[in-house]
Amino acid sequence: MIDCSEIRPLLSAFGDGELEPPELLKVARHLAGCPDCEREAADFSALGAGLRDSYEAALNAIPLDGFAEAVQARIVQLRPSFVARFQRWLASLDDQFSPALSFASAAVAVAVLTAIVLTPYVRDYMSGRNPQIAANAYHHLNAITQEPRLPEKMLAEDSRAVISKLESENPAVAVWSEPHTDTTVIWLPDQQAGR
Amino acid sequence: MRKPSRPEGDEAELIERASKGDAEAFGVLVERYQRRVVGVALAVVHNQDDALELAQETFVRAFQNLPKFESRSSFSTWLYRIAANIAIDFRRHAGRHSILRGEEAEAEIGRLPSSHGDSFRAVARSELSHRIQEALKELTPEHRAVILLREVEGLSYDEISEVLQCPRGTVMSRLHYARNRLRVVLKDLDRD
Numbered sequence: 173m174i175d176c177s178e179i180r181p182l183l184s185a186f187g188d189g190e191l192e193p194p195e196l197l198k199v200a201r202h203l204a205g206c207p208d209c210e211r212e213a214a215d216f217s218a219l220g221a222g223l224r225d226s227y228e229a230a231l232n233a234i235p236l237d238g239f240a241e242a243v244q245a246r247i248v249q250l251r252p253s254f255v256a257r258f259q260r261w262l263a264s265l266d267d268q269f270s271p272a273l274s275f276a277s278a279a280v281a282v283a284v285l286t287a288i289v290l291t292p293y294v295r296d297y298m299s300g301r302n303p304q305i306a307a308n309a310y311h312h313l314n315a316i317t318q319e320p321r322l323p324e325k326m327l328a329e330d331s332r333a334v335i336s337k338l339e340s341e342n343p344a345v346a347v348w349s350e351p352h353t354d355t356t357v358i359w360l361p362d363q364q365a366g367r
Numbered sequence: 368m369r370k371p372s373r374p375e376g377d378e379a380e381l382i383e384r385a386s387k388g389d390a391e392a393f394g395v396l397v398e399r400y401q402r403r404v405v406g407v408a409l410a411v412v413h414n415q416d417d418a419l420e421l422a423q424e425t426f427v428r429a430f431q432n433l434p435k436f437e438s439r440s441s442f443s444t445w446l447y448r449i450a451a452n453i454a455i456d457f458r459r460h461a462g463r464h465s466i467l468r469g470e471e472a473e474a475e476i477g478r479l480p481s482s483h484g485d486s487f488r489a490v491a492r493s494e495l496s497h498r499i500q501e502a503l504k505e506l507t508p509e510h511r512a513v514i515l516l517r518e519v520e521g522l523s524y525d526e527i528s529e530v531l532q533c534p535r536g537t538v539m540s541r542l543h544y545a546r547n548r549l550r551v552v553l554k555d556l557d558r559d
Contacts, residue, residue: 184543188517190524216546219499219553223518226496226503231406234415239405240397243426247390250431259434263387 174202176209183213187220382442386433393433397426400443403520404450410515411454411508421457425450440529447520448530451512458508495553502552510545513538 179202186199203210384392409418516522528535
């Protein structure tokens, strides 16, 4: 016969129906021939009934009137997090409109945020602070307006020649001076130099 | 015994609406589960006023976390988990449960029932109910929670494991210990 010390730890689970079939069979057979373990199993069962009675009595003694209202009052005072509010707003859109429209709304929101973030860079572009972009912009603009004048100051990354002003009334001669380096340059075409 | 199941029918709809902020829908859920949540809290803290306060806190926290609830598990199991965690944390911070150590623990082991001990089943059921309430004070919050979830709420060992976030084997051993402990205390009360 199996020793009682091996069976006792399983009595609780046996009464709860939580044993695997092999163990269930082992315990059932032992109980059939062991009055002490059978008494302990019966005690556990009575204990369960007593616990249920006890808690029913204790719970019935607690007044629950107004409990739900008290919970609602606390919930009303809660302020959902921004994420929770945004999620609920999106969910409400799903209820009112098609999923495609909800997606479009979210895409528009992303586009607006992107534009706001990139605005400083857009401003830089338009003001010509970026020299290469500014130079390209000038050439495009010149081609459109056919204006012969160069910008008063054009800065380049390559500082070998910095043209500040073009001075000449003769279209065959180009003269420009750079006060910064105290330099004056006169450019003459080859046919002019041959005279 | 009652078998918790995944939310179905109107309960699933109530949960869906409540997760989007519908306080009225959540109010229906509160009324449906308030008694059981209070019961779980009462089992752990053993004080009516504390149990009511902790049960309210349970529902507030549940409302805040509803968007995270996954309907693949039962709503009641999820709710019990919140209630048990809040109540056990409350008891731990209050430091009111007793832990046996050293000579006290050895004395407790020696008091385990012998094979020829008398049963307490002869005690009248109403008297037993009262004595059980007294005996429950001898248990830790974790042991009280596990025995209530099993005996009163009828949860399986796997469900209790999910509620209390502990292994199934721990649930089994805690239940066995809790029942034996109550059995010993009840016999002592009967002798007195």
